[in-house]
Amino acid sequence: MVKNLYSSRYWAQKAGIPDISRPGGWIMEGGTQSVQDLIKGTAKGILVTRLWYIRAVDPQTLLYTGLTRDGTFYIENGQIKFPVKNFRFNESPIIMLNNLEAFGKPVRAGGNLVPPLKIRDFTFTSLSDAV
Numbered sequence: 001m002v003k004n005l006y007s008s009r010y011w012a013q014k015a016g017i018p019d020i021s022r023p024g025g026w027i028m029e030g031g032t033q034s035v036q037d038l039i040k041g042t043a044k045g046i047l048v049t050r051l052w053y054i055r056a057v058d059p060q061t062l063l064y065t066g067l068t069r070d071g072t073f074y075i076e077n078g079q080i081k082f083p084v085k086n087f088r089f090n091e092s093p094i095i096m097l098n099n100l101e102a103f104g105k106p107v108r109a110g111g112n113l114v115p116p117l118k119i120r121d122f123t124f125t126s127l128s129d130a131v
Contacts, residue, residue: 030106030115038104038118040078046087046124047073047080062092067128087124096122 012019039047049071057063068086075081096119104116 025111025113027113028106028115030103033102033104035104035116038102038116039075039080041102042075042078042118045075045118046084046122047071047075048087049073052086057090062094063090064092065090086128088126088128089123090125091123 007015007017007019009019048068050069052067052069054064054066057065065088067088072084072086073080073082074084096117099120099122100117101120102118106113106115
C-alpha cells in the first residue's frame with residue numbers, strides 16, 4: 001500500500017491534503033524469504049541484481065526507464081541457468097507493485113531499505129550492449 005506520497009505545497013493546498021516534504025530515502029517493508037527462496041519458486045524468469053540508472057519518462061503516469069547492469073541472469077525451474085545481456089526497461093512502480101508476487105527480507109541500498117521483489121510481467125523493452 002502506498003501512503004503519504006510527496007506533494008508540493010501548491011498541490012497539497014489545491015487537493016486539501018497535508019503538505020509532505022520531499023523524501024531523502026524510503027523504507028519498504030518486506031517478508032522473510034531470501035533471494036534464493038524467491039529463485040527456487042520461479043519456473044521461468046530474469047534475475048536482476050543491479051540497475052545502472054533509472055530516469056523518469058512521464059511524471060504523470062510515473063513511467064520510468066533504465067538499464068540492468070552487471071548481474072542479469074536467466075532462471076528456469078528454480079535455478080539460475082546462465083547470464084543474459086542487459087536490458088532496457090520501461091515500467092511504472094505502480095504497475096510493478098500491482099504485479100508483485102513475492103518479496104524477501106529488506107536490505108539497505110543507497111540510503112533506502114528495500115526487499116528483493118519478485119515481479120510478474122515486468123516490461124523489458126530491448127537488449128542493451130551496456131556492460
